[in-house]
Amino acid sequence: MTHPTPSRGRRRAPTRMERAAGRAAALQKPRVVLALLLLLALTCVLLLDGYLRAEVGGDQRVRTGAGSGDVPDKVLDGGPILTFRGGRATSVSVPAKTIALTFDDGPDPTWTPKVLEILRKYDIPGTFFLVGSMVSRHPGIVRTMVDQGNEVGIHTFTHIDLSYQSDARVKREMEQTQLALAGAAGITTTLFRAPYSSETDAIDNYSWPVYKKLGADGYTSVFVDTDSDDWKRPGVSKIIKWATPKDGKGAAVLFHDAGGERSQTVAALPRYIEKMRAKGYTFTTVSGVMGQRNATGAAGAPRDGTPADGTAGASDLSGLQAAHHTATGTTRYEGRALIAAVAVAEWTVPALSALLIVVGVAVMGRFAMMLALARRHHRQRNRRRFGWGPPVTRPVSVIVPAYNEKECIAGTLRSLARSTHPIEIIVVDDGSTDGTAEIAESLGLPNVRVVRQRNAGKPAALNNGVRHASHDIVVMMDGDTVFEPDTVRQLVQPFADPEVGAVAGNAKVGNRDTVIGAWQHIEYVMGFNLDRRMYDLLRCMPTIPGAIGAFRREAVLGVGGMSDDTLAEDTDITIALHRAGRRVVYQEHARAWTEAPGSLGQLWSQRYRWSYGTMQALWKHRKSLTDRGPSGRFGRVGMPLVVLFQIVTPLFAPLIDVFTVYSMVFIDLRAALLAWLAVLGVQLLCAAYAFRLDREKYRYLLMMPLQQLAYRQLMYLVLIHSSITALTGGRLRWQKLKRTGEVGTAAGVG
Incomplete structure (x- = not known):
């Protein structure tokens, strides 16, 4: 047997290998931290992308009314524009021979640009109620939309029915969409349309508190008079027929520029505009409707008189025409940060999907x-x-x-x-x-x-x-x-x-x-x-x-x-x-x-x-x-x-x-x-x-x-x-x- 004498006595100096191991251990700590941070960032990106895609944008009626005993009759029977200036519910109707073209669920990278091109061609404005998640994913379209003179409103961030949501969720949906608009176009808005909403007579006891709360926060809720039901894809002729107001009445008309395949909408829109112009109609935005009412009084009534439709007079509508406000301060920078984060997610997730x-x-x-x-x-x-x-x-x-x-x-x-x-x-x-x-x-x-x-x-x-x-x-x-x-x-x-x-x-x-x-x-x-x-x-x-x-x-x-x-x-x-x-x-x-x-x-x-x-x-x-x-x-x-x-x-x-x-x-x-x-x-x-x-x-x-x-x-x-x-x-x-x-x-x- 061989028995070499083991080393004893004073402690030996570390070898080159041991010194290298020590340096490696020192280098690993920050790199491990960096790896964990990258893993956390990836998790956040996936959560963000998942949140952006969590709701489907199609306009489908997801519930029936829950009674409307708490909703004032003047609101149920009033016009499609609802405000709460001074804490009092005020509804506004669209003047005769006037159409406020409104579009829901956008922006969509395929269909929204086509709709914008049609509006630009006929030189008429539209009011687009945008889903915040879609705004954050397609900010360039929103920027073009605003620069072209169109109006934008909030359609929540994830296209969720707010009637059954907590106050915190409602607030989050609105604030996140405002941030998206601030990052995309540098603006905020006071216009709001709830997903799955229709005419004012559909307001029920579940949704009424939401409208009241948002009205107290300065939002104007917008409903519809005439629904094209284009989301059903019934054919171009029926879309035009269903979108046409009766007897020369004014109307807030609903189309969709996103939420599904919208080729029928794109085909129907030019024919609809030409038909309504031939009937003597003019086109305006929601703010334009309120501006006209402010100038002429409700339903043609004298400015100091009581409106014929029983709603508040135009004297209560002053200052409501300006729906857009310039985003300033932290809102603008937070909005840009949101757009940047979504851009990262939009690039990362497809890349990871391909890698998967x-x-x-x-x-x-x-x-x-x-x-x-x-x-x-x-x-x-x-x-x-x-x-x-x-x-x-x-x-x-x-x-x-x-x-x-x-x-x-x-x-x-x-x-x-x-x-x-x-x-x-x-x-x-x-x-x-x-x-x-x-x-x-x-x-x-x-x-x-x-x-x-x-x-x-x-x-x-x-x-x-x-x-x-x-x-x-x-x-x-x-x-x-x-x-x-x-x-x-x-x-x-x-x-x-x-x-x-x-x-x-x-x-x-x-x-x-x-x-x-x-x-x-x-x-x-x-x-x-x-x-x-x-x-x-x-x-x-x-x-x-x-x-x-x-x-x-x-x-x-x-x-x-x-x-x-x-x-x-x-x-x-x-x-x-x-x-x-x-x-x-x-x-x-x-x-x-x-x-x-x-x-x-x-x-x-x-x-x-x-x-x-x-x-x-x-x-x-x-x-x-x-x-x-x-x-x-x-x-x-x-x-x-x-x-x-x-x-x-x-x-x-x-x-x-x-x-x-x-x-x-x-x-x-x-x-x-x-x-x-x-x-x-x-x-x-x-x-x-x-x-x-x-x-x-x-x-x-x-x-x-x-x-x-x-x-x-x-x-x-x-x-x-x-x-x-x-x-x-x-x-x-x-x-x-x-x-x-x-x-x-x-x-x-x-």
Whole structure:
């Protein structure tokens, strides 16, 4: 046995690697904060976009009246314009032979410009009642609308029926729309039309308090005299007929420039204008109606007389003509900020949607590829005539790197002592402080050597074991792993093929009876029985697992041994062997039982090291993309697949979950849920096939839905964290997970 003297005495100075790790840790903090801020910003953008699209703009009658006992008769029987100047309800009628053209639900990028062009052509103004969410999405149209001399009013922000909303919701709908108008056209307005409203006689006891409150806030509510019902798309002739007032009366006429397909409206509008002009009608805005009434008095009555229609006199209407006001101060800047935020959302959400499609296709393509190739791999390996060559019976060296493995080392070594294949066991104690080496020596097992070294990390421990190996085939494993008696024999059989330079075994989770353990068990079974079979068939295996792998000793030495350049020394050496022209294969019958992390903290630490180390290894071997000949196969096939399936796709896979939630909340709960269940069904199918190949119990698949809801999200965060670390170029030392030794007990090793 070799017993180098460990360093003692004064504390040593930090190494270059440790100093780099410290700098990386310092750099990670602000980058993690930045990543969280970006995630928060993305969430806000999606919420904003969802809020903008939460309501449908079509004008449909969504409820029946609830009685109108509280509504004054003079309002129910009055004109379409309702004000509350001085706290008293005042209704105004449209003068005879006058039409106030009004349009609801816009602006729409397709139909509103066409309507504006018609109004410009005939030189008449319109009054547009705009939905705030649409204003914020199409500010340029509103700016053109106002510059052309048209009038605008509020139609709420999300086109919601205000009758059943709280005072806070009503206030928010109005204020948000005012902000949108301020940002789009630099104005605010005093005009309001409620969604789903019609004539004044439809005001009921639910909606009346809303009109009163808005009137107290200075708003003028606008109803209709004549409804074209163009939203029903009854045909151009009927739209014109229904929009025509009877007996030369004046009217506030309702059309729609948005909320659906409006080609019939666009076709009917010019003919309607020409028809009404031929009848001697003039066109004006809502404010224009109030201005005319202020000049002539109600229904032609003397200015100091009582109106013939019983409404308030025109003397009460002074100052109401100016519906638009210039937005100033914080309102203007807040409005611009809203427009800018919506512009970001309008660009971001479609871009993410397109990316989601790409990710979805990649994910489903991966599942299809794995199933097809795994099935083909299984059929090839289970043919009666399949064989690697003459049986490999010569002894091999098993290297067990150990750092503070007192809970597991005895079980590991006893499992190896039961091996059906001749082996020597080399335990490399990497500066353990818990008596690991002493435990290994005290077992008194045959063919066991303990090599002590100063703490230098796992790659150094493995290289030390390779140097002390007596045989040309070396098996590498972890100090917490338990082998079955036949594991080593199965693992080394592929070396009968002289092209094979390394073999990856089948790692199994031993502590699978906890929730976290069951999740990892599903992940391991799918990874080893689908991914590795696929990569083996494509001859581009990316990783020989640290828990169980076998190598030709001269192949390891030929590529310089295990490198400490990355945290994933197993991936690093696997790629190096590919580039050296060695074949790497998967032996599914060689099984090793390992103890998976038992807590979320330990799981995070392990997977963070794995994912970051994989990125390091891929970057280190990036020149493999240009390798030629058989040694370049990994660069041509394996490297793109690993980058796509293990980094890029998982990094963007959270989009599937984000958009699922987005769709459930804002679009279609049932359709989104069915889509999520369909994806889960495909994953369950893949997992069930993997379990079948490995002859595992299907009951663990009951944990898969919960795994998709919780475990997968954790892995996303780990990958994001790893990506941030990769940007810093930092490095970390060999991290030790807390072990319990329960795998050895579960496997019957004691």
